[in-house]
Amino acid sequence: MEIDINEKQVYSSTELNKVEAETIEALRMGSQQVIPDPDEWLAQELKGNVLLTTVDFFLNWARRSSLWTMLCFPACCAMEFMSASASRFDLSRFGMEILRASPRQADLMITAGTLTWKMAPQIKRIYDQMAEPKWVIAMGACAITGGTFAQSYSVVPGYNHLIPVDVYVPGCPPRPEALIHAIQMLQDKIAKRKNL
Numbered sequence: 001m002e003i004d005i006n007e008k009q010v011y012s013s014t015e016l017n018k019v020e021a022e023t024i025e026a027l028r029m030g031s032q033q034v035i036p037d038p039d040e041w042l043a044q045e046l047k048g049n050v051l052l053t054t055v056d057f058f059l060n061w062a063r064r065s066s067l068w069t070m071l072c073f074p075a076c077c078a079m080e081f082m083s084a085s086a087s088r089f090d091l092s093r094f095g096m097e098i099l100r101a102s103p104r105q106a107d108l109m110i111t112a113g114t115l116t117w118k119m120a121p122q123i124k125r126i127y128d129q130m131a132e133p134k135w136v137i138a139m140g141a142c143a144i145t146g147g148t149f150a151q152s153y154s155v156v157p158g159y160n161h162l163i164p165v166d167v168y169v170p171g172c173p174p175r176p177e178a179l180i181h182a183i184q185m186l187q188d189k190i191a192k193r194k195n196l
């Protein structure tokens with residue numbers, strides 16, 4: 001700003017204060033960037049980083065996405081389970097590529113095969129030792145009703161005579177697609193579970 005030194009400038013003290021305040025404000029506005037509104041900044045930050053959900057939804061999402069299967073394959077349906085686990089059908093897409101030999105580390109039992117009464121106490125004991133919450137898929141005609149051997153004195157006519165079954169997969173043996181469909185049905189069931 002150019003100052004005309006010939007111009008006579010006489011200010012009262014009130015005028016002087018006013019001129020001084022205007023000069024300072026003009027300098028401040030010209031030399032500083034506008035400070036961002038803190039509330040607006042916080043709202044943007046929360047929008048990008050905070051997700052609200054319910055405890056039930058979160059627990060069910062974690063459980064259905066990481067089913068750990070107990071090894072329990074007493075007969076030929078096990079071959080189809082192996083096929084489902086291999087690269088073509090790729091069960092690991094559903095978070096369940098881990099098979100456990102210990103029932104204490106498993107929450108899903110896939111009963112793939114014929115069960116005899118002699119083996120029944122062991123299956124019951126394994127189920128009882130599994131961690132809660134736990135689920136059972138009965139895979140194949142033998143697991144559902146005893147199948148071809150249903151009339152035999154030595155065969156259990158379905159696992160549901162011993163333990164609660166959540167999903168049944170018919171077939172002799174069921175194809176891997178059928179097993180995957182059963183797992184998706186079980187995941188839907190877990191998603192609706194009330195935990196609290």
Ligand code: SF4
Pocket residue numbers: 075076077112113114139140141142143147148171172173174
């Ligand atoms: S349902 Fe068929 S394939 Fe499966 S265990 Fe029984 S006989 Fe074997």
